[in-house]
Amino acid sequence: MLVTQLQQALGDDAVSVDPGVRRTASTDWAHMSPVLAAKLPAGLADVVAFPADAAQLARTVALASAAGVPVTPRGKGTGNYGQAIPLRDGLVVDLTRARRVLDVGAGSITAEAGTSFVTLEAAARRSGQELATFPSTVGSTLGGFLSGGAGGTGSIENGWLWSGFVTALDVVPCTGSAELVHLAGPDTAPLLHAYGTTGVIATATVRLRPRRDWTALFASFGTDREAVDAGLALMSALDPQPRLVSVDEPGIVAALPADPGMPLGRTSLRAIVDAGVLTTARQVVAAAGGVVEEVRPGGPALLTSLSFNHATHRVQRTRPGLAHLQVGGPALVERADEVRALLPGALVHLDGLGGADGPEFVGLLLTRYSGADALYAAMDALRRLGVHVSDPHTWELTEPLDDVRRVAARFDPAGLLNPGKLPAAVRA
Template sequence: MNRLFGELIALLGDDRVVLELASREQLSKDFYWYSPILTELLDGKTADVIVYPLNEEEVKRVLSLAVQHEVPVTVRGAGTGNYGQIVPLQGGVLVDVSRMNRILDIGEGYVRVEPGVKISTLEKTLREQRQELCIIPSTYAKSTAAGFVSGGSGGIGSISWGLLWDGNVIEATIITAEAEPRVIRSRGDDLLNYIHSYGTTGVITEVIYRAVPRVEWAQCIASFADLEDSLRFSETLAQDESIPKRSVSTCEWPIPSYFRPLKKVIQDQKHVVILEVDEASLELLQPLLERYNGTITHAIPAANYMKGQGLAEYTWNHTTLWALKADESMTYLQGSFSLDRYMEQIGLIKAKFPDEFYNHFDWMRSGGELIPQQIPLVRFTTKERLYEMIDFCESIGVKIFNPHTYLLEEGGWEAHIQRVIRTKNQNDPKGLLNPGKIGLPLKAPSV
């Protein structure tokens, strides 16, 4: 390993090769601590060295050295993932791409960027040019372009534009882990081998995102005395194509009580729907609010969009973060409910776990289909009780994407895992890219 350290320093210089323990420990973590199960499994896992490449050629040379020495490689963007995606289970080299942060090209309907560009910087730049990204994560302030592709799936905007693989990533440039790394330009269906694959199939050095015309988004909180009213309002709004929207997030009480910075605008015992809608269409909300007994109790005009903390930072898995800040016993699940029976499913869950399961829906589309997507808050007592909740949800038709595992195939990617394994075998023949994140056999058994 010392020989590898020397070669990395010769390649990148002392200032871009980090061996100091405290830095290695800090950069080897993401937000896996949302899960008490992952905390137990991943605490203490640390890279042996951190490197900071500045361009694609340096990435290729780092990978070539790692392959020659048969040392694992894990790639880090900003570390905003929740499942230990960037935690190096077997040590090795952690490649931090945060200094590869240039916006390379903007055209009508697309933007081409290096992997370490922050989503917030990218969105701000696009909006200045009258465009915007189709979807952004709730962690957009810190998350990076390639980090979102490698570890994410959906986010703010998914209510209208779907998930990353619904055409929202146009192309990704991939570097393989071989003695002589190859450059692959992945487009179309082939992107499923790289999106949300935790960097197990290659290292992303460029991303082309789809962009769409900018909308003036107003942010609102709608309050409801009845949970079903809040959900029916959300469903109706989600289906109404006459009202452009970027976010529809429904939170059952007491979840809103965890949003401490919003304390002055949150009404006691009220369920809320956090909205981003076209400011020009706000008046179209009123009939829906009246129909479902709701009231707008807080609003932020479009002129203040992305200036300071926005309401989007209380949606998706940011909701879990606020809950954990208020109550350390909370954790979360992820699940897709059935549009035709989600109210029934909610009723069954609440009857069985009345004080342990709190509903939080981020409505979205996948392949054009509207889905009541949940990131519910659950009160953690034991691992056994948590898996009892998971088993019950699945027994009533709720598809759970388990956030308490770092294994790709156990977290909801099982439908694509065999093609990911085939790609990994082609691009990473020695199995050095983020090893341990796929639990299934990577090589076909010999006959």
């Protein structure tokens, strides 16, 4: 019944019950976690819809809502916590055909949710601007990043995606109504990193910055500490701040593509810096005991593709059996020796971030996987050292969730949006 209604509303080529299409639309990058991989597949779409614009999306969700069928929105499926997996089957709404840039203004860009970051950045740069931030998965979608991501290139200067990146959203609620709801400013917050449980994003307006002349700087160091000190100094001293700073110890460098900018056996620091501050950047690297291996004007895209969980992905390809922990906070670098003593043999990848108290590093600790219990024990031990740890091995949203639950109750009273991701509130 729903399938027929969707075909009438969207056209036959925008609705699929093909087993292969349903399977593809029911997976994401959760296999990056050995804990989650053991639980996959956890759900299978009964039908997949491909709305081409906001009006079709609204109609699609209204039909599913009226039929009481679960709705899981989907972008490019690069989320690595199983966010896009339809745990209760039902309808998967693939947004990748809704990919038009609608407006590029001074300081912001508005686009349909399925627009990729490659398209967004190109449109912004044509207007003399650039995205404030974007993930290392540049092919992923605007709606998917806002609903399932956190930050990336640009986050040193502009913070996480919930630090003012989003100025407005047009959202489809799951209430049976085909009307879009416009949200602006702080009202957008309960939609961010909520896995689509508080509404399906149809269009989003996000911040642009003036376009800069970025270049890639490759440096190497004899010790991790020197590279970390240089990275912190680059983030503090350069104006404008670097768009990205990544640090990898030699064990990770060995898993990255061979490149003269990243000599084997040395700790690699890579930064996307404004060409106008290269002289200062070189001085900072030298003062910290490092060597500038190369400056490559065409290199920023490569550096983005080696940042954040791309490091995890590359290391896991060459060294299977490793699990990743997402870590951050000053203790990560200030108590690095204790962190390493806790997890002997672990590999560390770091990316710069503009924290409330100044620049810091967030990181990925890649450690041998010997079961979920040992992994959770390691997370607890890291927290006791003062390291911030977020859990990449669960597909449930993590607390605090009061605002998410409040908006979900309004926009999804029947609990049909991506069910299984928003845990029930625990009563005190």
